Amino acid sequence: MTLFSDEYQADPHPALAELRHAGPVHRVVSAADVSFWLVTRWAEARQILADPSLSKRQPLGGLPQELQAVLSKQLLLQDPPDHTRLRRLVSGAFTPRRIADLRPRIEQITDRLLDGLTGALEVDLIDALAFPLPFEVICELLGIPVEERRSFRGWSNTIILGDLGSTDLAEAVRELSAYLRGLFARKRARPTDDLLGALLAVDGDRLDMDELISMSVLLLVAGHETTVNLIGNAVYLLDRWPEQKRRLLDDPGLVPAAIEEVLRMAGPAAMSTYRVTTQPITVGDTTIPAGEQVLVSLLSVNRDGDRFTDPDTFEPLRADSGHLSFGHGIHFCLGAPLARLEGQIAIGRLLARYPDIRLARPWQELRWRPGLLMHGLATLPVRMQP
Template sequence: MTETAAVTREQELPIHMRRDAFDPAPELAELRDGPGIGRIRTPFGLEGWIVTRFADVREVLSDSERFSNFRVSELRRPPGLEDVSEEELVRMRAGNLLVFDPPDHTRLRRLLTPEFTVRRMRRLEPRIREIVEEHLDAMERSGPPADLVPDFALPVPSLVICELLGVPYADRSEFQERSTRLLDLSVPTDERIQAGRESRVYMADLVKGAQADPGEDMLGMLVREHGDELSFDELCGIASLLLIAGHETTANMLGLGTLALLRHPEQLALLRDEPERVDAAVEELLRWLSIVHSGTGKMATTDVEIAGQKIAAGDFVMCALPAANRDPELLPDPDKLDITRGAMGHLAFGHGIHHCLGAPLARMEMRIAFPALLQRFPGLRTTDAEPGFRSFNVIYGLTSLPIAW
């Protein structure tokens, strides 16, 4: 799909999901630079508000008491979910940190946080370097042209998260296909529900195996150390969330981030020739691309005012992360990609209690992968074939990136 084709259905996309290649749609920037907040209709049919300015988005994300993740489920059911039983909805939510507020969120996150500290992630660094080099070796052996998405960007984080969780890497094509259906909002709701059911069946089998013989992976650790604190459904939900988030987000950052560098050759050359700049480069790419459009929607629990607009208790609220990360109030010339600044404090990983648990792992994978790719193939370039953008997905990115060197 070309850049043009990727936005042919733009009129169907909510404003916060509209992109022009790397950039948020101009009308989203206009909303941010104007009133800062506007009405929105989600693909699920919910009416609500979209918040666009950096300071306002931080305020919403910071306040789980006034802006609830869990109470969104109290709003009317989206089309396609009318026939799903309350019991199944409970199972669908179990273990998914994104849909809970404290104290339930606090309990779940407390069990997982020790496994995602920077110190713990550093133990994975040698293995991540091996995985990166193995895939670069395979690309080099096959020779150009190649497609960076299936050859590098997708398999590297997939293999890392599979090893971390204890998921058979041989199953990757199946879980990647399911996650694609789950996250693609152009797929009919009943098909996405079915993909979720298939995912739970798959995870249930893995959890049963871990309960019978817990290994040294994260799923085995959760069973061994917290089996009395977590229900079977919670174990399945946690594993599903980590598996999907662990490969989808980093894979799309590696693919889209590489294309961004290729289209800004002076930035690419700077990182290739001075790989010590990689920390700053990763932060700038995270900010500039903001591949997660909004994170989880929220419900106002009380009357509140944001950007001068009164929001009533019970209203649905979403945050436009790409607009917030391009806010001139955050940093000067925010629409420019400049890997020399690399300012932290962006919202690409969210903010507050729902700040991405796997951020240390994602950063480490990118800090290893980008310099290794550019140094292995110093002549890296795009081909005449157009990259494929996936605009209707919960996580923005590429379906393909044809390259040569």
């Protein structure tokens, strides 16, 4: 099997198991003909994700100006002290306590979306629930007016799936940046009680305009794309493991543990973001020279048999937890508490309302989204029986 082919996207685990067996790190080439080092084992991945000698800064020469302006200030592509400063300014909005306060609103949105499925025999659950739930939540959190949200799905899909050199990606970033500049101007004129309003109102160490746009793009895109995949992947796994689905129906208190197991077995991110070696580093028996790009295969390391017992078995109550789906170290995902809460509410209420929900197509026929970094279904046709 060729890495990153359509066949690989549909079921990457056999190829990743071969790589993992062969060693902890490998030189590979992406579908876009970009070569990098891929880490495939859990212990080495944890080491790499926390190693300060690997930099998140990337060379941006040759990219359209719009992309350079956004990426050069992107939180995910910063090292300390810039990373520390930017993360501090936004992290207060994502504390576990503040996220817990969102529970009633997330439940309300979920119930409304499920109400819209009443009477339906078959639906695409990505369009009906997995996308609109986290999208509405992040738009409300940021303070995006309801009547102005229509364009965001197109922009988000292009930014997530687009090639860095494509005109479509540059145009999506240009349009989104122009919209955000106008939104910031309105919020400065009339302050709002939301996350973007709070960032604009920070005293002292403020974000400049490029930093504001970069942070907003990150929050808008990462704030819902990963949860779309988490919800879809959860329904997919529960259909393939019906005995576990029955356990959740008998004991809804197991839903949080089941979401953690979904994150381990079929996490929403296939890969970590890029890191660059600033000096030679040794991974296993391999020395990676300075100036090389390194990624972690999250799908692989979360099924490492040296870390997890029966790693290909879906077991919500497993004793050996510790997946790396949200990363590790200073770049651990800010939105992890929100993604977990949305996943728990969506799956818990979906099963309570539609306990007999099942895939409407054989799982082998489902279409997975292309791209290197994300791992999620393009569509999820299900049969609904209240």
